[in-house]
Structures are given as structure tokens and as C-alpha cells.
Amino acid sequence: MKVGQRRSKQRELILEELKGVTCHPTADELYEMVRKRMPNISLGTVYRNLELLASNGVILKIETGGKNRFDGNSEMHPHVRCTCCGKVDDLHLEVVPPVPDRQSSQGYEIIGCNIEYFGLCPECSKIKENEGPTH
Incomplete structure (x- = not known):
């Protein structure tokens, strides 16, 4: 995480799930994966955290012209x-x-x-x- 960026359990779980797969999920797909471990997380929380992680260069956002996909490998x-x-x-x-x-x-x-x-x-x-x- 970037310096000065607050840590949160939700963000850490989202990042952990994303880094644990190679399938480049959409936010909706990642939401379903994260919900298995944190049932009360909202779809909006997943979207906001993915955008934050992508804008800080922690993950890659792959813009497809439809539903964006995300990659835990930021290289x-x-x-x-x-x-x-x-x-x-x-x-x-x-x-x-x-x-x-x-x-x-x-x-x-x-x-x-x-x-x-x-x-x-x-x-x-x-x-x-x-x-x-x-x-």
C-alpha cells in the first residue's frame, strides 16, 4: 500500500483475493470471491477499493470497453x-x-x-x- 493510505480489512482482503488468482476478474466477480470470506462487504466497497488500488499503482486496471478487469500483478x-x-x-x-x-x-x-x-x-x-x- 502507498504511504499515507489507510489500511482496512476490506482493502487487504480484496487485494489478497486478487493476488491469489490469475483470471483477471471483474469487480463483480471479485465481489463474489471476497463475500465468501466477508459476507457483509458491499459491492460499492469492492469497486471503490479496486479504483483506489489501481490509481495508486498497487494493481492493474484493464479497461476493456465493457466491464473492467483487474490484475494483482502491477508489473x-x-x-x-x-x-x-x-x-x-x-x-x-x-x-x-x-x-x-x-x-x-x-x-x-x-x-x-x-x-x-x-x-x-x-x-x-x-x-x-x-x-x-x-x-
């Missing part, structure tokens, strides 16, 4: 997202993005980089295969 690493079901997985490969210099960054102060690949997960690929060609 920069590539992801692959299924364009059919929205599932997100880590890609275990070395990616070294070029670092722009001051001139090529058009005056922006670069604070991070997101590398995401798109495709179909194995389950959605099987479904598409079984459906056959569409004409």
Missing part, C-alpha cells in the same frame, strides 16, 4: 483479451516497448504503457469451429 506485462467473451489472460512473453524521447512524445510526460493483444480464447474458438462457416 508491466502483456495481456491477451478474447474479443468474444472478454476473458483476459497474461501473455508469458518478453515484450520491450520502445521508450519515446521528449520530442517523439509530443510534450507528454509518459507514465506507463499498456500492451494488449486481441483474439479468441480456446473456448470461443471451439464454439466458432463447431458453428461452421456462416453465409
Whole structure:
């Protein structure tokens, strides 16, 4: 946690659950996981804490254009997202993005980089295969 950020049992539990999985859950999915250990936690508490943790760089927020997903591994690493079901997985490969210099960054102060690949997960690929060609 960041210096000066108050500790809370709810936040610590949310972080512990998120770091314990590799499935990149949505806030709703994480809420269901946390509720098993803390039944009285609210969905709003989960959302607020995930946003706080993400804004402080403790976790990654993966914006998908729909329901955001969260990653307990805050180190920069590539992801692959299924364009059919929205599932997100880590890609275990070395990616070294070029670092722009001051001139090529058009005056922006670069604070991070997101590398995401798109495709179909194995389950959605099987479904598409079984459906056959569409004409």
C-alpha cells in the first residue's frame, strides 16, 4: 500500500483475493470471491477499493470497453483479451516497448504503457469451429 493510505480489512482482503488468482476478474466477480470470506462487504466497497488500488499503482486496471478487469500483478506485462467473451489472460512473453524521447512524445510526460493483444480464447474458438462457416 502507498504511504499515507489507510489500511482496512476490506482493502487487504480484496487485494489478497486478487493476488491469489490469475483470471483477471471483474469487480463483480471479485465481489463474489471476497463475500465468501466477508459476507457483509458491499459491492460499492469492492469497486471503490479496486479504483483506489489501481490509481495508486498497487494493481492493474484493464479497461476493456465493457466491464473492467483487474490484475494483482502491477508489473508491466502483456495481456491477451478474447474479443468474444472478454476473458483476459497474461501473455508469458518478453515484450520491450520502445521508450519515446521528449520530442517523439509530443510534450507528454509518459507514465506507463499498456500492451494488449486481441483474439479468441480456446473456448470461443471451439464454439466458432463447431458453428461452421456462416453465409
